[in-house]
Amino acid sequence: MSPIGKAFPRKEGRKKVTGKALYVDDLSFPGMLHGVTVRSPSPRGRITKISFEGDIPWDEFTVVTAKDIPGANYVALILNDQPYLAADFVNHPEEPILLLAHRDKYLLEEARRNVRIEIEEQPAIFNLEDSLARKEIIWGEDNVFKKYLVDKGNVDEVWANADFIVEGEYETGAQEQLYIENNGAIAIANADKGVTVWGSMQCPYYVHKALVKLFDLPEEKIRIIQTETGGGFGGKEEYPSLIAGHAALLAWKSGKPVKMIYDRAEDMVATTKRHPSRTRHKTAVTKDGKLLAVEIDFVIDGGAYCTLSPVVLSRGTIHSAGPYVCPNVRIHSRAVATNVPPHGAFRGFGAPQSIFALERHMDKVARTVGLTPEEFRRRNFIHEGETTATSQVIRERVDMDQLLTRALQLSNYHEKRERFARENAESNGRFRKKRGVGFATFMHGAGFTGSGEVYLQSVVSAEATVEGVVRILAASTEIGQGTNTIFSQIASEALGLDVDLIEIVQPDTAHVPNSGPTVASRTSMVVGKLVESAVTGLKQTLIGSSLLPHEYGQSEFKRACAEYIARFGSLKTSSTYQPPPNVHWDDEKYQGDAYGAYAWAVYVAEVSFDELTYAAHVEDFVALQEVGRVLNPVLAAGQIEGGVAQAIGFTLFENVVWKDGRMANNQMTNYIIPTPVDIPPIRVYFEENPYAYGPGGAKGIGELPMDGAAPAILNALENATGVSFNEIPLLPETLMVKLL
Amino acid sequence: MNNRHTVEFKVNGEARSLEVFSMARLLDVLREQLQLTGTKEGCGEGECGACTVIIDGQIVNSCLVPMAQVNGCEITTIEGVAGGDQLHAVQQAFIDHGGAQCGICTPGMVLAAVDLLNRNPEPTEHDIRNGLAGNLCRCTGYMKIFESVVRAYKK
Incomplete structure (x- = not known):
């Protein structure tokens, strides 16, 4: 019986429900010190003095500054502009300047408060409008980290003769990933043995690359081990390189193991968040509701250093025109610098921002033309054989019409639309709840953008033991999304063995090859395919050596493994990424096959709006998507439900309050995420359309659910109130100001 | 405040x-002195519930409990929920129905669910939502947690 499509329980589930799973803060080493970071009190300026004050036995402390860095003082990523420790100039509040270690963590905290940093302040800018206006030049020559231009057809020839031109502007705010386990790392480091780090992370090889540069050591002297990770959502994509490096610098200087665990306040104030965005749309459309031209200006606030902003911008740019066909498209996008802590990866990676703008705008265009949101979209959906904004020809079967029909039926959309219109009208003059329903239609590309996967050259290995257990070696991390279970199912299917005979090796750069980062909805689809081919190679090796017949059972497999290992010493195979055929991408023109495959979706939200409290509440949510073949229905639904809940938070709850570039509400008391009483029933449905190049037919799934909820909810809110809202987060206080 | 006492x-x-x-947090004592690391710290201010334990039949956030308050008390942590190798029905349901993802909120969530079912053996959906309202999860969107609780008591 094929294990694909079955609800196998989570592989590491038992240790998680019994409290035996070991996260980084659960580890301890003899003689271990604790480490803390002393950070910049100012957004921008020159460091003039550092003094160690108070009644603190300073000689007991290990103190690390930029001068103690053995290698290069930058976090190796894309542009290498972010220092590990600011040497003489700071560019954002909470920028790391100095590190302290001591065995007593309470004394350490007191010491941290007694390091005085004096800064000669320089003018700073805190939002993307000021950055675009070059109110101050704070980065490079023009504050721009990266820009893209996607140009298909010629939009300029269309405006003069269009029946309608519809313009709109849309904004999204910062969002904290808020994994429940804060960032943390433990390091042991010395010149003799090199550097070993245990930590909570998504991408062990990102950390590895960064520490090779930081310590100027050969690759084999840096070892990174992922401990059980309590959520990531992108927040543990690039940031762990920083905290791992800091712990390692303290360990290097002190000669002792150093543990560095952020508390919630520090994690929220100092680490990355989702990029705030502003999108402008200008759309030409015929009186029949056919799109003629789409012009999009998409800007994201990258914060003080480049980090991953160019790639976040790329995904946001490509997704900004959505699942529609239009002959003329121009997308101009920029990631700009501000003096706030760098923004970074967060589930969806730029797409939730640009899709929010698009799907709000599509409702506006529909209204202008005089069509329903449904009918307008139906006239413009992309089909097999048609091209996207980047001129990618869609070669898979796509049926957005059918998805939309089914989603509207499942949500009882038409009946609700009619009933709510009637009931809302009757409520005039009395305080009560108004209700509305709205939807969004969208797609999400899986895997790295464009030629990214080709550059990554990911590798997965499989190794058999004499007991006939197959061990999967990959750097892809289990962060709650189900990597361990999915890889086991894929290997089990390819080998015809029980899932229990598959072992997933803990990601440790000393033992596992680089299968790439755990990001971009790529783990199941791209790395899973490598798992499939690596174990198939293992099977074929046994068959080729005549130790295993083509048809075999578990006992024969075990005997064959034992015999092969007795004869040849070991049995291990590897598989390296090969792109699917006919995939072409032009990095210069930003044209071509942006992604190997897309997931397609329609999300429908029912919203109530309380005229007394101005609270908007999501009452019902239908999430219908086509993600290729579903590998594990419980894990897949769990991904969708979790993503939708995060997106509801993004829309109606989660407000980062900024004060001079610093998060002012860096506590869970003041930054509100949805609780068990806030989330509506999330009803998840799949259409299955196997993808030829995914393992078992699967496509990516992890980021998709972050994309559609925000516009669906605001479309529903407009339906309920008759007022158009184009900014999120949308809190009751904003609603009140706008509706009073 | 800075004196040590026997508790x-x-x-x-x-x-x-x-x-x-006496003002040491129960959370730290459990984790550091008793090596009971199944109790997690998520926020340190009583918002997230990752540090939930049961004291004398009441669920509490152990990050807000000073040691002076636990003298003479009976405490149950996640390590005490299963009977040896036999998982509690709530733990088994969390495994079978996707109630745990990254697992960091899971110990607290399981204890909150155990406590809820102790007080209310057949909770409605409303009861479940309110019973778990002090425990935050960022992975699941709560749906599979609710389902796990229902499956646990229907077993």
């Missing part, structure tokens, strides 16, 4: 006597 209490049925600062 006597029971953890998972076992009697303990410890020299501690």
Whole structure:
């Protein structure tokens, strides 16, 4: 019986429900010190003095500054502009300047408060409008980290003769990933043995690359081990390189193991968040509701250093025109610098921002033309054989019409639309709840953008033991999304063995090859395919050596493994990424096959709006998507439900309050995420359309659910109130100001 | 405040006597002195519920409990929920129905669910939502947690 499509329980589930799973803060080493970071009190300026004050036995402390860095003082990523420790100039509040270690963590905290940093302040800018206006030049020559231009057809020839031109502007705010386990790392480091780090992370090889540069050591002297990770959502994509490096610098200087665990306040104030965005749309459309031209200006606030902003911008740019066909498209996008802590990866990676703008705008265009949101979209959906904004020809079967029909039926959309219109009208003059329903239609590309996967050259290995257990070696991390279970199912299917005979090796750069980062909805689809081919190679090796017949059972497999290992010493195979055929991408023109495959979706939200409290509440949510073949229905639904809940938070709850570039509400008391009483029933449905190049037919799934909820909810809110809202987060206080 | 005192209490049925600062957090004592690391710290201010334990039949956030308050108390942590190798029905349901993803909120969530079912053996959906309202999860969107609780009591 094929294990694909079955609800196998989570592989590491038992240790998680019994409290035996070991996260980084659960580890301890003899003689271990604790480490803390002393950070910049100012957004921008020159460091003039550092003094160690108070009644603190300073000689007991290990103190690390930029001068103690053995290698290069930058976090190796894309542009290498972010220092590990600011040497003489700071560019954002909470920028790391100095590190302290001591065995007593309470004394350490007191010491941290007694390091005085004096800064000669320089003018700073805190939002993307000021950055675009070059109110101050704070980065490079023009504050721009990266820009893209996607140009298909010629939009300029269309405006003069269009029946309608519809313009709109849309904004999204910062969002904290808020994994429940804060960032943390433990390091042991010395010149003799090199550097070993245990930590909570998504991408062990990102950390590895960064520490090779930081310590100027050969690759084999840096070892990174992922401990059980309590959520990531992108927040543990690039940031762990920083905290791992800091712990390692303290360990290097002190000669002792150093543990560095952020508390919630520090994690929220100092680490990355989702990029705030502003999108402008200008759309030409015929009186029949056919799109003629789409012009999009998409800007994201990258914060003080480049980090991953160019790639976040790329995904946001490509997704900004959505699942529609239009002959003329121009997308101009920029990631700009501000003096706030760098923004970074967060589930969806730029797409939730640009899709929010698009799907709000599509409702506006529909209204202008005089069509329903449904009918307008139906006239413009992309089909097999048609091209996207980047001129990618869609070669898979796509049926957005059918998805939309089914989603509207499942949500009882038409009946609700009619009933709510009637009931809302009757409520005039009395305080009560108004209700509305709205939807969004969208797609999400899986895997790295464009030629990214080709550059990554990911590798997965499989190794058999004499007991006939197959061990999967990959750097892809289990962060709650189900990597361990999915890889086991894929290997089990390819080998015809029980899932229990598959072992997933803990990601440790000393033992596992680089299968790439755990990001971009790529783990199941791209790395899973490598798992499939690596174990198939293992099977074929046994068959080729005549130790295993083509048809075999578990006992024969075990005997064959034992015999092969007795004869040849070991049995291990590897598989390296090969792109699917006919995939072409032009990095210069930003044209071509942006992604190997897309997931397609329609999300429908029912919203109530309380005229007394101005609270908007999501009452019902239908999430219908086509993600290729579903590998594990419980894990897949769990991904969708979790993503939708995060997106509801993004829309109606989660407000980062900024004060001079610093998060002012860096506590869970003041930054509100949805609780068990806030989330509506999330009803998840799949259409299955196997993808030829995914393992078992699967496509990516992890980021998709972050994309559609925000516009669906605001479309529903407009339906309920008759007022158009184009900014999120949308809190009751904003609603009140706008509706009073 | 800075003096150490002897505090006597029971953890998972076992009697303990410890020299501690009276204002030390129960969370830290459990994790660092008793090596019961299944109790997690998520926020340190009583918002997230990752540090939930049961004290004398009440669920509490152990990050807000000073040691001075637990003298003579009986404490159950996640390590004391299963009966040896036999998982509690709530733990088994969390495994079978996707109630745990990254697992960091899971110990607290399981204890909150166990406590809820102790007080209310057949909770409605409304009861479940309110019973778990002090425990935050960022992975699941709560749907599979609710389902796990329902499956646990229907078993």
